[in-house]
Amino acid sequence: MTPTLHILLAICLAPALALVLLLIPSRARSLREALAVVAATANLGLVATTFGQQSRIELPWLGTSFDLSLRVYHTASFVTTAAAGFGLLVTLYSLPFMRKHSAHGAHYALMLLSLGMANGAVFSNNLLLLLFFWEGLLGTTYGMIAIGHAGAFKTATKALIISGITDLCLMLGIALVWAQAHTLTMTNLRLPLEGMAPAAFVLLMIGAISKGGSMPFHSWIPDAAVDAPTPFMAFLPASIEKLLGIYLLSRLALDLFELTPQSWLSTLMMVVGSVTILLAVLMALIQKDYKRLLSFHAVSQVGYMILGIGTAVPIGIVGGLFHMINHAMYKSCLFLTGGAVERQAGSTDLASLGGIGRKMPITFACFIVAAASISGVPPFNGFFSKELVYDGALERGTIFYLVAVAGSFLTAASFLKLGHAAFLGPRDKKNDGVREAPGAMLFPMLVIAGFCIFFGVNNAFPIDQLIVPMLPEHLIAEARSAGTHFSGWPSNPTLVAMTAAALLGALINHGFGVKLYGSGLHAADHIHDSPGLRWVYDRAERRWFDPYELFMRGSAYFAQAANKIDRANDWLVVGLGRLAQFASRGVRAAHTGNTSAYIVWSLIAATFIVIYLGQ
């Protein structure tokens, strides 16, 4: 197969099969499912075999500056393979989950369409072509949310409008790039950050981080977590959109622009990253719903990637990119466990869950692996990527490092809470009949959890084979001359110790929280009440209670602030709608139905035109 045909097939095959799928009547659900699995597998096979290839396809169009060009190279192969892998796993997972859903066919068709669009976006070597596929994904996102339950329309609209606006920023950024460089072919671009280029960078960055789900463009994701079918969450916001967003961000930072650590844009990215980490995780901490909590983490974790890439130093970039692939794994795994719990226990409300770990041991095990991974517990993959990000952040400023560690602490705390509330503790009577999820749902979870361990224990493989080749030559050379090692155990023991302290702190904090507010810890009461020790505990309680409460109160304020930002976002969307309605009333009032008035408008405008022309 020629490379040309290969790539075109990778872009067109899945969407074409999606159309075929839509033609299958809804009676033949199994046939649809089989076709979807076949298509997702074929897609994975197609993109996986592009590894190691280097080729370009040029379709001249609109003269020299708008060639439609596609390019196969290491980064693209890697990102599309990852996306295709998640696509296949989520497809498998959907089989039992979506079986009875009314929009069964649309779900699979939109998934396949998204896969084709994602391949197209990554293989594009021209910004315009990228924009085409990028906005195409916007359409499928809209569709996949909208097929959720009856009220999902509102969320879908919110997603469409927020992403639509950021995609317009992307479009303007592309126009600016074009004005500056007179080319849109990505391999020919290397813009110094001067003149209009920073504006272009910021606009393009908005497009990229919005797709990645960063603050302040995130607010539709938690809503979608409630409204959209769970496979969608694992599929688009948790994995594919994140991969794409960070892919574009890395292309921007690494080779489309000459981003240096000295540049204020680098600092801007780090600030955006840090703020996203902190605010989103604070929001996550107070959530009472399994999927909603996860979705705020999906926002928070993207902060690490932006932070890592924003450092503009090799180690940070490697960390950010490694975190991208790790996050896609553990977050989709977490959403899959969430979906399994939802399907088996009938709810994702933490108040009505609890104690189902025994009933669903495999799901619980997968949850533990993924949760440990997201919290940065060694030796899972999240630990290694976070350490790399920390290293890069510390190089640029202690404050960024501290925020990142604080984020880690809070992440761990919130997952302890989540795991405890959902899987441990007393079990509600109605959950006694809960059984383990079916095999088709467990298989993807297990595969991904396995990868979390594999990428952690054997991190040399992903880092050296997959991530480092993504860096441009000059950065690799820079790292080599500095003698930096990316893979293996983190080189800086102080950082590891700090991480360990943060995790331990989270554990202790959780223990105290549970002790003070939780149930099921009465077993410790007799120690507490024993003479002598009681006085110590009282003091200890008072001593520990205060900072805890203070902290909780403080974090509540933060959380409220984060909530305000969230609401402000909503308000803006709704408020703009109101403003438009208000303006509309004004315009409509002017149309009185009086023909003479209409003619007079025309005459007045005509007078202006005549006078203008007569000058």
Next chain:
Amino acid sequence: MNDAIVEIAMLVTFVLMALWAVLATKLLRAVVALAATSVLVTLLLFRLDSPLAAVFELSVCAGLVSAIFLGAITLTQPENEAEVAVSAKERIRRYWYLPPLLLLLGVALLQVALPDVPTTAAAADDVRKVLWTSRHLDLLGQITVLVAGAFGVIVLFKEARKNER
């Protein structure tokens, strides 16, 4: 010199007739004034060496158009003259700015139009030749317009038959 005076008189009458058509309180008089305006246009067209157009103007505008208006007036309820006067006054008050605006539009045109008037003498290119050689597409258009007009009459004037579904 005499020719010029005749022409000036005709122009003045033309404007006066138009004003009369506008100011007449009775609709019937307005239509008569319109016909008179048409006649003056006809005369002016003759003065401008355009006999064929003049004949058309006379037959179609002064004749057919007046007939159509008379038909319309007889088929509709007569106006209440007092009400017409009141509403006219009210509307004139509301649209007070229009005459200056329109005159501004006209003057704007005059300003650019007048400075370079070409003064070539009238050359005789035959209208029939022009119509049949360079403007025959317009003739095709005229035919289509007349067909469309016929359908207009059929659709808009004909009473709907009661037994039609």
Next chain:
Amino acid sequence: MLTLFVLVPLLVLLLLNISWRALPRIVPQAAVLVLGFADVVFGLALPTLPVNSEIPVLSELHFGLVADDLTRVFLVSIGLVICAAAFVNQESMTTERAHRNFCSLLLVSLIGMNGAVLLSDFFSLYVFLEVTAIASFILIAIERGIFAVEGAFRYLLLSAVAAMFMLTGVGLMVFTIGDTTFSAVHESLTIANGSPLLLKMAVGIFIIGLFIKGGLVPFHGWLPGAYSSAPPGVSVLLAGIVTKVSGIYALVRIAQDVLVSDPSLSMILLVAGSASIVVGAIAAIGQSDLKRMLAYSSISQVGYIVIALGAGTELGIVAATFHLFNHAIFKSLLFVDSASVESRLGTTDMGKMGGIGAKMPWTGTTTGIAMLSAAGIPPFSGFWSKLLIVLALWKAGREGFAILAVVASVLTLGYFMVMQHRAFFGKPSTQLDSVKEASAGYVVPAVVFALITVLTGVFFPLLKDSPLSFLLLNKGLSW
């Protein structure tokens, strides 16, 4: 050869009306469809045809008609929309008599539009636009309801004002150069002897007339009334093609052949275009009637076309033409869908349609496609034309207007979302239980148009080598 585009419909029109009582209802319908389809086919095949060879019998009647890529785009669009209007009318007209008259007037309209896109003379343009307009006045009022009469009469009055401007322009042309053909005016403008300012004024005043006919803000007063009060088939015709041919086609023609990249013309087009985009979109947001909302959306979309022309470059003309084609397709599609909803519910009030999408899946889906195309979401064709418009403006150094065009497309998205939300999504109310999908006469054109939108969008990069390459006016791009 080109003469036949005008002569054949005229002949068919006359033949149909010689003995029409004897003809079954299907004959005039078939005649319209065949002639519309012929427009599409010959529009596509024009370069391969012996255009300039004279047919022996008709050699006396060569009317000086010319055709280029722009003409072909319009011939294809005219044919498609005429066919759709005939389909919709077949379903919606209740009386036999109205149906026959409708078909005949559709043919008159076809003659007018075919003539208008083929000729090359200002005055003839006025005549043929007036033919189309007269057919439209009668068509709007064909069911003789009071609202329709009001819409038609308002259209007539504003159209008369437009004619006044166009004729003033023609008069000034005769006065300055004694000729009204496009080429003569263009030559006199470029060689700049005599009085180019007056001649430019003449073209400018003619263009004011076109603004009224095309319904640009603030010349648009007649448009919402005419669109929303017309019978369903007529709305499709008016929104899909009539206003585009009568107003916008001529603007494109003038920008391409007469006033080539003139800065003051550009400025006027830019201002009028952006006013239309914004005012049209804002007015559309607050509408509760589906057809009226679509009418205001038409104003906004026409604004995009005009703003692209205002770029004053060849890319701008290409973008405008392509958007015009797309607009003809998706706006006709939307009006066809509104007609199918009206046929089932008897109303176009969006408040009474909640959840109709579930009951009428074809209608709902095709509306969604048209709406996304109009808002410029890929992979539908509207995305490419809006992109070309933005690029053209940017390339011409009109960055502000480019940004305005981009930002206003959010408004477009906004009002279409409102429409989808009110009319098609959500739970169907119980009153709509008995509602079924519309009949084939509505669904077939809707699906065909939706396919055109999708296929043009998806295969846009391949347009160059396809028979549709003329959509991009080859000479306008460094291909």
Next chain:
Amino acid sequence: MSGELITLYVTAIVLVAVTGLYYLLVTTSLIRAVIGLELVTKSITLGLILAGRLTGKVGLGQALAITLIVVEVVVLVVAVGLILLAHRHTNKVDTRDLRSIKG
């Protein structure tokens, strides 16, 4: 033809056109509105002929004027048809009755 006379012609044409347009706008009677329209048409007819005469293209001017007259009379017929239809519905020929489509 002398310059002053041409000025007079143009002035008369503009005056009649303005009168007709003004009348079209301020009248409440549909029939009177159409009369205003006719006045405008007449002034334009005269203007076309004058323009042709001044550039020595009398034939062209006449050809345009004749076509114009034919087109406008058909527009007039349609307008009167619409007025009669409106009259059938409202029993009046008042422009204020044709104001129900708004907003």
